[in-house]
Amino acid sequence: MPKAKILDLNDFSEQRKQQASIICSSLFFQRGKKKILSNISITIPKTGISVIMGPNGAGKSVLLRTIIGLLKPDSGHVILNPEFAGKTALVFQRPVLIRRTVYGNLHHALGIAGVPRRQRKSRIEELIAIGGLAGLENHPARSLSGGEQQRLQMVRTLSSNPKLILLDEPSASLDPQSTHAIEEIIKSTSDKNVKLVLVTHDIGQAKRLADDVTFIHKGKILEQNSSPDYFNSPSTPEVKSYLEGDLLV
Amino acid sequence: MNTLTEAFLQSFQLMITLDETLVEVVLLSLSVTFKAVSLACLIGLPLGTALAVLKFPGQKTLVVLFNSFMGLPPVVVGLVVYLILSANGPLGPLGLLYTPTAMIIAQTILVTPIIVAHSRQIIVLLAEEYDETLRSMQASRMDIMGTLLWDSRFSLFTTVLAGLGRAFSEVGAVMIVGGNINHFTRIMTTAIALQTSRGDLALALGLGIILLVLTISINALAYGLKTTWEKHSYA
Numbered sequence: 001m002p003k004a005k006i007l008d009l010n011d012f013s014e015q016r017k018q019q020a021s022i023i024c025s026s027l028f029f030q031r032g033k034k035k036i037l038s039n040i041s042i043t044i045p046k047t048g049i050s051v052i053m054g055p056n057g058a059g060k061s062v063l064l065r066t067i068i069g070l071l072k073p074d075s076g077h078v079i080l081n082p083e084f085a086g087k088t089a090l091v092f093q094r095p096v097l098i099r100r101t102v103y104g105n106l107h108h109a110l111g112i113a114g115v116p117r118r119q120r121k122s123r124i125e126e127l128i129a130i131g132g133l134a135g136l137e138n139h140p141a142r143s144l145s146g147g148e149q150q151r152l153q154m155v156r157t158l159s160s161n162p163k164l165i166l167l168d169e170p171s172a173s174l175d176p177q178s179t180h181a182i183e184e185i186i187k188s189t190s191d192k193n194v195k196l197v198l199v200t201h202d203i204g205q206a207k208r209l210a211d212d213v214t215f216i217h218k219g220k221i222l223e224q225n226s227s228p229d230y231f232n233s234p235s236t237p238e239v240k241s242y243l244e245g246d247l248l249v
Numbered sequence: 250m251n252t253l254t255e256a257f258l259q260s261f262q263l264m265i266t267l268d269e270t271l272v273e274v275v276l277l278s279l280s281v282t283f284k285a286v287s288l289a290c291l292i293g294l295p296l297g298t299a300l301a302v303l304k305f306p307g308q309k310t311l312v313v314l315f316n317s318f319m320g321l322p323p324v325v326v327g328l329v330v331y332l333i334l335s336a337n338g339p340l341g342p343l344g345l346l347y348t349p350t351a352m353i354i355a356q357t358i359l360v361t362p363i364i365v366a367h368s369r370q371i372i373v374l375l376a377e378e379y380d381e382t383l384r385s386m387q388a389s390r391m392d393i394m395g396t397l398l399w400d401s402r403f404s405l406f407t408t409v410l411a412g413l414g415r416a417f418s419e420v421g422a423v424m425i426v427g428g429n430i431n432h433f434t435r436i437m438t439t440a441i442a443l444q445t446s447r448g449d450l451a452l453a454l455g456l457g458i459i460l461l462v463l464t465i466s467i468n469a470l471a472y473g474l475k476t477t478w479e480k481h482s483y484a
Contacts, residue, residue: 070381096378099400108396112388171324
């Protein structure tokens with residue numbers, strides 16, 4: 001995987017150095033003639049849950065993939081705080097589970113994370129408990145329901161003890177019960193001082209989880225604010241319209 | 250018609266009585282084929298996986314070459330191996346010419362491209378599916394290749410069967426490098442060719458029937474195993 005450039009702290013102010021988990025600097029990403037990310041510069045705080053919102057096609061998922069290094073920007077840099085280097089993980093909107101059991105998926109992930117074989121069983125038991133997947137250990141992962149698959153993906157992500165997790169609409173198209181379960185995992189993970197960056201266009205979810213919110217529209221950042229300010233006094237007409245449920249085109 | 254009926258009857262008699270010559274030839278055929286296919290798998294599966302996963306200069310050329318080598322003419326392979334193993338060849342001092350080892354080498358060369366090309370094709374599809382997930386898990390290339398090989402194992406079974414089919418039916422290369430020596434390097438295909446030219450149709454037909462039955466049995470067994478395993482797999 002292409003590595004994000006590690007934060008060169010000397011390039012930034014003292015305050016920014018201490019507070020940033022990720023700094024995106026003048027990111028451009030284009031596919032054909034369509035500009036997907038257009039001069040994105042953003043500092044994502046080091047703690048809490050940062051939410052990235054925006055309508056479909058705004059560039060949220062591309063930004064997330066660029067941050068973690070799955071996509072290479074046409075220009076610009078993604079700069080990762082050294083504290084998070086090598087300790088990042090991504091939760092996809094549609095989980096791709098490998099063709100093994102629930103137990104096998106976690107065992108495989110722990111193997112990649114370098115967890116010694118003898119420690120894996122107890123760690124798997126912990127992860128199964130976190131994901132509420134008890135009794136499903138020997139089920140083929142791909143036969144689980146959508147919510148169970150997403151929970152498995154979430155706990156599989158936790159297997160490498162990441163310090164920074166990026167989540168790309170993890171509860172999109174899930175029922176309320178499954179969404180609640182996912183949000184509980186997100187909250188409990190955040191409580192353990194893991195930095196989370198969540199992409200969603202579920203306004204309710206953002207209200208429930210966000211410490212700060214960034215709004216993207218047509219590949220540009222229109223607003224970044226603390227959660228109360230974002231929801232109570234949006235500073236741009238686009239965000240205001242979006243929060244009122246209007247369609248942004 | 251009478252000759253054919255007679256040949257059939259005699260061949261069944263040879264099979265029922267477990268004729269010593271017949272059994273010897275069959276066992277050697279199985280031994281050479283399985284060893285060659287095992288070697289080809291050891292070489293071809295990792296190579297096919299690497300070609301599916303790694304990007305390097307000349308990768309596409311290698312893919313085209315391996316695809317082309319699936320149709321290698323056995324007699325040409327036999328000739329090349331003969332030249333290498335013959336007394337004046339680079340490996341002449343090893344004294345491998347006209348031994349079962351020489352036959353295994355020739356068959357391995359014939360089967361390996363089949364394993365490489367087919368396995369690459371199978372694994373490249375799974376690699377596309379797993380790509381982002383494994384990269385986001387920061388899996389090493391070895392981790393990625395190991396995961397893909399293991400998770401493709403049922404599909405790769407078909408590749409191994411294709412290799413077995415090629416090795417079982419091969420006659421040209423093993424005839425050249427094995428020499429079709431009685432009680433030493435004579436296998437089913439070379440024996441069939443020889444007995445037919447001699448007019449001993451009973452033995453040739455008996456061997457032919459056994460070759461067919463073995464091929465069908467191995468394929469049926471493999472299919473059965475694959476189906477059973479897939480039921481317990483997690484695709």
